[in-house]
Amino acid sequence: MKTTKKALILYASYGDGHLQVTRALTEALSAEGVEVETADLFAEAHPFLNAAAKWFYIKSYAWFPSLYGWLYSSSKEMNHETPFSRALHSFGISRLQKILQNSRPDFVINTFPMLAMPVLRTRGIVIPTYTVITDFTLHNRWIHRDIDRFYVASEELRHELVGRGLETEQVRVTGIPVKKAFRQPASVARLCRKYGLDPRRRILLVMAGSYGVMRDLKELCSEISDDFAIQTVMVCGNNQKLQESMERVFRDHPHVKVLGFVEEVHELMAISSCLVTKPGGITLTEALCCHLPTLLYRPVPGQERDNAEFMMAKGAALVADYADQLVRQLRFLLHNPSALDRMRRAAAKLRNPRSAEDIVSDMLQHIQAPVQETLSAASDQAVESMPLFHTHS
Incomplete structure (x- = not known):
């Protein structure tokens, strides 16, 4: 039997x-x-x-x-x-x-x-x-x-x-x-060393989706990279062409790190102050598990737009449809700890790790x-x- x-x-x-x-x-x-x-x-x-x-x-x-x-x-x-x-x-x-x-x-x-x-x-x-x-x-x-x-x-x-x-x-x-990895405690100092990041700066994580289809990445990272207090990690997913293009653009920029597909996304989320991404259900859930404030850029009509509206209504995310709007939101959040804390608390209420x-x-x-x-x-x-x-x- x-x-x-x-x-x-x-x-x-x-x-x-x-x-x-x-x-x-x-x-x-x-x-x-x-x-x-x-x-x-x-x-x-x-x-x-x-x-x-x-x-x-x-x-x-x-x-x-x-x-x-x-x-x-x-x-x-x-x-x-x-x-x-x-x-x-x-x-x-x-x-x-x-x-x-x-x-x-x-x-x-x-x-x-x-x-x-x-x-x-x-x-x-x-x-x-x-x-x-x-x-x-x-x-x-x-x-x-x-x-x-x-x-x-x-x-x-x-x-x-x-x-x-x-x-x-x-x-x-x-x-x-x-996965269980999203609820494991993280050593910020160790992970910053692993990814070549400065633990004294706020980290902006930009995820273009598994196929790397999010638009305006060059403009976004160029705008925000001049801010001395911020460093940007750009994850291009499986889009090798996008990764190579971004690596050429930001080759000599000390505050922008370009990566391809990353299996250990939980590590980057654990040390980031804010996330910019597409509103896929799994990425949003992973961000919630990490109490990570999220900005959702140009959600596509359909489940992405619906996901984005749900998260925004709960106070765990902001939505931007234009690049300049997104940059304004980012600058406001990354220089206003109280606003980030409100979004972290909202995310914590929605999570079930x-x-x-x-x-x-x-x-x-x-x-x-x-x-x-x-x-x-x-x-x-x-x-x-x-x-x-x-x-x-």
């Missing part, structure tokens, strides 16, 4: 956030002795289609933000029962069935809005399935009544989900998971319920007998 629990986490590689949540949950699950398998389902099932969709995602953010915003808004209230929605949710089902047959997980976790598991449930594959929503805002693509539980960032999101027809017991307010552990604890309690034993037995029988290939893939 199987005693060790096994989890399957389904994610997608659109941006780095869904993967980071997957890693945080893997870390917490492994600490509880749960075996974890992860799958980038769309990429494995449809690599060429996934690559095309990913290219469009990146380019629409950088070149056609209004188009992306329109697509997001026009589909925000989509009904998962429509023929289009059902066709969309069937993507990856053939690949998922193979994974389930080989892996035989006790439960499945979504860190991306995909509803293949509820579709399989209608075919008799009843495995406990959980969804971790990775933004501070809601899109209907996340929602399906046959997801056992949803884990969300705020009470506002919980109320919205319940208002859209979910049962109260289906929704838990836990915050968005981040143990979100991953809380989510895992709730999942493990849920799958121990007697009804799940019946469901699991039925699911095992269905998985054994299910065909490998279906009409949809």
